[in-house]
Amino acid sequence: MLDFIKGILSFITSFFCKDKVNVFILNNKPTTQYLQDPTLPDLKMQIVLAPPTFSNFTVRNLTSTGNAVNTLKWQSENVYANINSSLGFMKKYFPANVKNWAATRNLIIVPRAGNDANAYYDRYAIKLFYFTSPVTNKLIYTCDSADIVTHELGHAILDAIRPDFWNAASFEVGAFHESFGDMIAILTSLNYDIVLNKVLTVTGSDLRKENLVSDLAEQFGISLNIGNSLRDAYNSYSYVDPMTLPTSGDGLTREVHSFSEVFTGTFYELLAEFFELFGKNKAGLIRARDLSADFLFNATKSTPATGKFFVAMAKAYLAYDLSKYAGAYKTILTKVFTNRNLITVSMAENLNDHKLKIMNFEDNNILHKEEKVISLSCLDVGVDNICGFENINVQMPADSFKPKNGILNVLSVNHDEEESKNEVVNFVKYLVNKKEIGNTKESWFIDKKTKNLTRRHACFGDFGFINNCTIEDQPEYGKCWKQANNSGCCPYGCPTSSPEPLPEKHACSISYNSCNGSAYKVCNSLKRV
Secondary structure, three states, X not given: XXXXXXXXXXXXXXXXXXXOOOOOOOOOOOEEEEOOOOXXXXXXXXXXXXXXXXXXXXXXXXXXXXXXXXXXXXXXXXHHHHHHHHHHHHHHHOOOOOXXXXXXXXXXXXXXXOEOOOEEEOOOEEEEOEEXXXXXXXXXXXXXXXXXXXXXXXXXXXXXXXXXXXXXXXXXXXXXXXXXXXXXXXXXXXXXXXXXXXXXXXXXXXXXXOOOOOEEOHHHHHHOOOOOOOEEOOOOOOOOOHHHOOOOOXXXXXXXXXXXXXXXXXXXXXXXXXXXXXXXXHHHHHHHHHHHHXXXXXXXXXXXXXXXXXXXXXXXXXXXXXXXXXXXXXXXHHHXXXXXXXXXXXXHHHHHOOOOOOOOHHHHEEEEOOEEEEXXXXXXXXXXXXXXXOEEEEEEEOOEEEEOOHHHHHHOEOXXXXXXXXXXXXXXXXXXXXXXXXXXXXXXXXXXXXXXXXXXXXXXXXXXXXXXXXXXXXXXXXXXXXXXXXXXXXXXXXXXXXXXXXXXXOOEEEEEOOOOOOEEEEEOOOOOO
């Protein structure tokens, strides 16, 4: 009788409030969780699904547990298990003030979002697609890949920690968003005992070999004939000015996913160095994993949004080492960062030749947040065909990072007005080249009232909730530059039953809960209201 009542309540809640809470029948039936993807079928385990470990998220089609593998209902279980496990592993590293997602009260995850060789996070949802492989002619589901699922989750985690990165006009910040997703996938994999044992056995305890952890999204890469994986964290890419790279081709290119491999490779090399330091065994790998996560999250929360973001991250790593670990890992960090061209040899020598007074990281390392708006000629940046006026306004990151202690000044990241402007110009040109600016479904648009270049507010299409300006048969189609059309998710034409859009404020976006109709603000800064 109790199970019957639970079932009825679950149905009613899921039917009338599908996007509000994560509702499924906890019938204690174990499910099979894939820890990688179908190319490694032995890496799986039986688990019982637990309540969400961080904030709230809903996986579509999750209505029961213990379903047959390779069905839609099982895929929903598997996606839930991988997301919830990853959050359980990572949340201890989240800053204390991060309790919710950046722009929604409930993150929606869609295991079968449509036919496309793609997956993405849009601030409201994680959408996982499927496609037919041109190599095998088989249907490939991105939701079956733990790497892809946790990569997209990484975007959501980073957005919650640093929502100011979302609209940052910086190519390297965009590339870091991709790198962060890959690093979360790596760290998540290393939290499973079966994966730890497998990688140590296969590599002979040598992480400087390509392996199942360094290879990211194996099935996806093989299915599209990219290689053994989509990306490989075990690489030798060194930092160069991304604007000097070709826009396509083999090797490193001026594309955010490609350039992300520079920092991901640096992260993985540090992981290998820590592993060798702590003893090339299982206990040493666990210590190396946890230390890598500690550095990553603490550097991320304090690194300024700036054009040279990868260099700024390296400096934040060094500052954190000096303040938290008394410089215990300074030699390893300077070795890897100089090899990757992220810091100069002279800076490394300067740091290693001095005994530094240890400071408290939170009290003495100061991230100064500042945002400036600059005016750019539409013609000069290549958007004159969609501007309608001479200039556009672009929000320029102007952050700085100032450690307050003697020699640590060499780790400062100072804002250079001219350099930052050049970075913004190059970023806008990059968006133009990628056809990412427009008035319909592109990622960025130009607000014709304010002349601001703005990242589009993401809406989710279920129950008719979608931006009116993206629907071809609607009168507002193509008019996403209007504030009313981009300030919230309204059902086809914003009927009177929907809440009126709140007045837009500087650096804020408006979001709605599609279940109860309440509106709330999410500010694009470190402080959310």
